[in-house]
Amino acid sequence: MVSTLAKALLYLAAAASSTTALGHTKMGYDVVFPALKKLGVKDHGAISARIGWMEVNQGFVILSIFCIKWAQFGITDVYDKAFAGFYCVAQFYFGWCYLKAGIKEPVVPLWGIPTLVGLSQLV
Numbered sequence: 001m002v003s004t005l006a007k008a009l010l011y012l013a014a015a016a017s018s019t020t021a022l023g024h025t026k027m028g029y030d031v032v033f034p035a036l037k038k039l040g041v042k043d044h045g046a047i048s049a050r051i052g053w054m055e056v057n058q059g060f061v062i063l064s065i066f067c068i069k070w071a072q073f074g075i076t077d078v079y080d081k082a083f084a085g086f087y088c089v090a091q092f093y094f095g096w097c098y099l100k101a102g103i104k105e106p107v108v109p110l111w112g113i114p115t116l117v118g119l120s121q122l123v
Contacts, residue, residue, distance in 0.1 A: 016112065
């Protein structure tokens with residue numbers, strides 16, 4: 001049985017993750033893609049960067065779906081636990097990489113969302 005507080009934390013994580021996907025897409029179109037266009041339309045690095053930028057969004061959306069599932073049924077089987085654990089470790093690692101590079105903005109969702117998921121398992 002998932003506690004009321006755990007449900008709230010997981011739904012909040014789902015909402016934050018979905019919102020992050022939208023914000024990430026907007027930032028791509030507003031900032032990143034115009035900068036990549038300066039490299040040239042045929043530049044393979046720019047093309048790969050654009051695709052990679054949008055590809056990151058699928059992780060945020062997939063996590064949103066899992067958080068909604070977990071809010072309803074809990075993180076019960078080994079597969080859900082493995083996914084949650086891998087996701088949290090990866091997000092903390094990527095947040096650390098951004099911090100080392102001097103880029104602070106992505107750290108909020110990269111550390112905040114998995115923190116909500118982790119806290120949901122402690123309450």
